[in-house]
Amino acid sequence: MPIRRPEPIAVRRNRRPKPKPETDALGFGRFFTDHMFMMDYEDSRGWHDPRIVPYGPIELDPAAKVLHYGQMTFEGMKAYRSPSGGIRLFRPDMNLKRLSRSNVRLGIPPIDEELVSEAIRRLVLLDRDWLPAAPGTSLYIRPFILAVEPLLGVSPSREYRLIMIMTPVGSYYEKGGDPVSIRIETEYVRAVRGGLGGAKTAGNYAASLKAQEEAASRGFAQVLWLDGVHRKYIEEVGSMNVFFRIGEKVVTPALSGSILDGVTRDSVLRLLNHWGIGTEERRIAIDEVAAACRNGTMAEAFGTGTAAVVSPIGELDWDGERLLVGNPGEAGPLTRRLYDELTGIQTGRAPDPFGWTVALDGSEEPAKPGRD
Amino acid sequence: MPIRRPEPIAVRRNRRPKPKPETDALGFGRFFTDHMFMMDYEDSRGWHDPRIVPYGPIELDPAAKVLHYGQMTFEGMKAYRSPSGGIRLFRPDMNLKRLSRSNVRLGIPPIDEELVSEAIRRLVLLDRDWLPAAPGTSLYIRPFILAVEPLLGVSPSREYRLIMIMTPVGSYYEKGGDPVSIRIETEYVRAVRGGLGGAKTAGNYAASLKAQEEAASRGFAQVLWLDGVHRKYIEEVGSMNVFFRIGEKVVTPALSGSILDGVTRDSVLRLLNHWGIGTEERRIAIDEVAAACRNGTMAEAFGTGTAAVVSPIGELDWDGERLLVGNPGEAGPLTRRLYDELTGIQTGRAPDPFGWTVALDGSEEPAKPGRD
């Protein structure tokens, strides 16, 4: 890829902005803002043509590699509205670094993280009116990279497209902050060491759909995955990492390569350490979890992720046995404290001792002629 | 899905047919014929609007689930030209049944196999001039089903599109029938029991790209995968199942759920049994393979798949050790016999004792107004 100065981002404005949905109707990932960002890659030219264009269908050759061999990576982060009306991002550098790591695993060429960072800023500012104002709401940002070369051989693509879309979101889980019931999955496996589990890529989620569906049909909110080798060690929950407060320690599975290196996970660990609460990142056997639930030392359990922030787990179903966590029906004190602290930092309601948030200001530049 | 009589397949002809490529330039999956088949699914309507339209770009919402969560399945089969100029398919029912099984694993609604079968017939006949005539060439048929609902939640889509494209193919491997060198992969894992390995879906191939690329950069044609649990048992090779002739027995890994149930694999097993040659489907440890190579009892090794039919393996690289198979530089007698017999049956040059081939005749009906 030739070294080149980053091109300026061209902007073609949407002349027919959509009506904004009611806050109550938001849900997750259902509505999309008026614009999206795109940029193309070819082996001979590198990444080029960064542009913001009206949100709308994309054209792909039916032989585009991503449609057959799943060569793609993605990210998910949020923009939050602060009490003063400003807009903040939460640790976007972590998401861009993870995107770069995922790209390495999937054989996708490196991106210019600064350019993508600038694209995020420009896109969010352009569609800032889409950021809902109600508490708990936010604007979810989804950058993704697709292998678009029209060639059916199983080999890395020589052409890619990076796209970024945004969706205003309410609360990810229908029940909001109530503790959820989670099913421990004993049949299906999501990922295994040596596989794709550590990368944010489509195949991991494809692998989870069936288990998710079966769990949902039995009334469970999510699936808790066990490792694919021993079928014994805790991995993660749906789109969340998982934490347990057992006695006075907070434990979470170590990053083994088969789970996602969550930005929220990292933030929670840092907050806990900052608060002087002992944490352990290690292997956690399902038997240990079950024993702690049975003997009453499982004080709290929660999932962490961009979508749900910190989400209390009330019970686990293990092959029909109900394993209860803490006080039935209510989120534990640490779960609540973490939720409040994190959302406080994210929205600028609380101080940000770690310098995690990035304020987006600067009025949007006037639209330039687009080249789409 | 309401029960309904299958709709007739609408046809909109391509008024600007492309020039056909030279046979030498064919390769695999590089050129596409003038038409493609499409059909849509919504929960409320079931599959509808089966149609043949000119080959060209498809439109997808950038939030289409397949682009984020990889919910898709696909198949690959071939049409062959017989000496008399007729066209034959090889066991297409097996591919459609496997597509249906893959759909179950991916949470995709069932297809009407008869309708898709009819679509294959119509599409191949319409583009029959694309079927190259030279020996070893064929027309590869790629049906695939994409989750197209524009919704970012990780759950099965409520909208799908089935597409079928076709590509004239030369020989899959550049070196043709010469034995290839294969690298035994000891770091990456393609699939694990409980995962997606038994289904034909994008995620499995995404997981293979990195290993494939590293093997290719070291001069190996393909990767041989070991199981994800013990990292010890043979799984499959790239887009092929794998067989070893050790002494007088032919062994191949049993279908454990993590490898694809190959149509060619099944055909080879049936042919060998028909010929009175002993076969075993079982676990095969890499140590057993290595020992047989070292002590000279590894008489032949080959991969089987639609793309390459039967492809001789000349040597295996196991963490730097070169494990030699049979006589260096030449395909073994059984490998050759299987290749000749299978391609003979497929093209109609040899008798078809199993009733595996389906002759496509009937001249193509006149084009009806399309509804795309």
Ligand SMILES: Cc1ncc(COP(=O)(O)O)c(C=O)c1O
């Ligand atoms: C599989 C998986 N695990 C964990 C997470 C949590 O990661 P993060 O906190 O960065 O959102 C996510 C969501 O992004 C995920 O998809």
Ligand SMILES: Cc1ncc(COP(=O)(O)O)c(C=O)c1O
């Ligand atoms: C992973 C994998 N294994 C094996 C095969 C061989 O299957 P078949 O003989 O049906 O082509 C294929 C190709 O389809 C494949 O993709």
